[in-house]
Amino acid sequence: MNALLTDLYQLTMAAGYYEADKTKERATFELFVRRLPYNRNYYLACGIEQAVDYLLKLRFTSEEVDWLRKQPQFTRVSPGFFDSLLDFRFTGDVFAVREGTPVFAGEPILTIRAPIIEAQIPETYLLATIGFQSSIATKASRIAETAAGRSVVEFGTRRAHSPHAGLLAGRAAYIGGCTGTSNVECSHRFGIPMFGTSAHSWVMSFASERGAFEQLQALLGDATVYLIDSYDTLQGARTASEIGKPMWGVRLDSGDLIELSRKVRQILDDAGYRDAKIMATGDLNEYRILELSAANAPIDVYGVGTDLATSADAPSMGAVYKMVELEVEGIKRYTAKYSDKKATRPGSKQVFRYSDHDMIGCSWECPSCPEGSRPCEALLRPTIIGGQLVEPLPDINAARAHASASLARLPKAIKSLYAPEDAPWQVVYSEEMKKLEERVKRNYGAGR
Numbered sequence: 001m002n003a004l005l006t007d008l009y010q011l012t013m014a015a016g017y018y019e020a021d022k023t024k025e026r027a028t029f030e031l032f033v034r035r036l037p038y039n040r041n042y043y044l045a046c047g048i049e050q051a052v053d054y055l056l057k058l059r060f061t062s063e064e065v066d067w068l069r070k071q072p073q074f075t076r077v078s079p080g081f082f083d084s085l086l087d088f089r090f091t092g093d094v095f096a097v098r099e100g101t102p103v104f105a106g107e108p109i110l111t112i113r114a115p116i117i118e119a120q121i122p123e124t125y126l127l128a129t130i131g132f133q134s135s136i137a138t139k140a141s142r143i144a145e146t147a148a149g150r151s152v153v154e155f156g157t158r159r160a161h162s163p164h165a166g167l168l169a170g171r172a173a174y175i176g177g178c179t180g181t182s183n184v185e186c187s188h189r190f191g192i193p194m195f196g197t198s199a200h201s202w203v204m205s206f207a208s209e210r211g212a213f214e215q216l217q218a219l220l221g222d223a224t225v226y227l228i229d230s231y232d233t234l235q236g237a238r239t240a241s242e243i244g245k246p247m248w249g250v251r252l253d254s255g256d257l258i259e260l261s262r263k264v265r266q267i268l269d270d271a272g273y274r275d276a277k278i279m280a281t282g283d284l285n286e287y288r289i290l291e292l293s294a295a296n297a298p299i300d301v302y303g304v305g306t307d308l309a310t311s312a313d314a315p316s317m318g319a320v321y322k323m324v325e326l327e328v329e330g331i332k333r334y335t336a337k338y339s340d341k342k343a344t345r346p347g348s349k350q351v352f353r354y355s356d357h358d359m360i361g362c363s364w365e366c367p368s369c370p371e372g373s374r375p376c377e378a379l380l381r382p383t384i385i386g387g388q389l390v391e392p393l394p395d396i397n398a399a400r401a402h403a404s405a406s407l408a409r410l411p412k413a414i415k416s417l418y419a420p421e422d423a424p425w426q427v428v429y430s431e432e433m434k435k436l437e438e439r440v441k442r443n444y445g446a447g448r
Helices: 008-019 048-057 062-069 079-086 116-120 123-146 163-176 184-190 202-204 209-223 233-243 257-270 288-294 395-409 431-446
Strands: 028-034 091-098 112-116 150-153 225-227 247-253 277-280 299-304 319-327 332-333 350-353 357-362 381-385 426-430
Touching: 008 079, 008 116, 028 116, 028 123, 048 091, 048 123, 048 357, 048 381, 062 079, 062 381, 112 116, 112 123, 123 150, 123 288, 123 395, 150 163, 163 395, 184 247, 184 381, 202 225, 202 350, 209 225, 209 233, 209 319, 233 247, 233 257, 247 257, 257 288, 288 299, 332 350, 332 431, 357 431
Parallel strands: 150 299, 225 247, 247 277, 277 299, 357 426
Antiparallel strands: 028 112, 028 319, 091 112, 091 381, 319 332, 350 357
């Protein structure tokens, strides 16, 4: 795993920890979102698998270390630091929520406890992969919710911020509720169902639309999806009906999708193709799909690209990675920030989920549940202990099923596209956590 895929200051801090003889100190960092975007009521945790894989494989090659030695920022660093990078391995502990878990502001999605250099270097990669995939999974869950049971296919790689971003967007979208992706490598690598049609260039490359449709049918058989709006949408639907089976259905990519889908549905039905499906594409997002669903447009499948693969209306979850504890020679010190609007809470935490709220407590707490109620769930689970994976992570289908079941248990208001007037989900802090915070603040004031 490319250890240089990080910010410079992670490595200069690592060198500084080495020079300050802090290598045996054990730090605890938490990755969380300070506040949700104005148009999000939750976010779906995603990217845990990539984060864990990164930590287990994180290495520096001799070529990378030799290159670092020559950089001006490291001219004062002892040779021993570079020698230590050659033997670098993650030997710490990781606690993480399950992929597909709805999480709220302030709640850790991942906790790392490790020697301080091992805990510091991964920050950049962890924030990037978890922040991005959580954004896409959340966006996908919103789109799937408004689709009202109709399938949604992720079509966004061509508009993603890079081909690799498109690959991970397809994965995250599937966990968030999409039924498949157009990305072939995504299907190959993660086992996600793959969907595709044809482009307008296919139709225009033939002398006639009928000729293009006939050749496509000869190629794809039952998987044939006719793109019918290259010239005249309704005539395209009639031509597809005249050619007949085998076909999966037709795709609409432009125009008034409500009116056109109704007319195309009538053409297909009148020709005896009631089982032929209609797919709609073309700058769709959850708000547009909500309109189509509200109008009861006879659309069976939505293909969503740009808005989904970039999470266009909330492109960043603003995740942060902050130290909350430091253990030096067996003595634990709780750490926190007190800067305006960027304050953090000290101590390693656990998130306890009840049927109607969450409680953030200290990691060592075991809260009781009200008599007769469903037991609360501790969301952060041991994932890596001593640098070793505790057990295989749930596969992508299990993560998708977990996301679906978890979202189904949340109140409907939380899944609204619009922020409800009242707080949609209450997140409280335990009394133990409050006492710890007060104690740390007092000690901070006394030591200034």
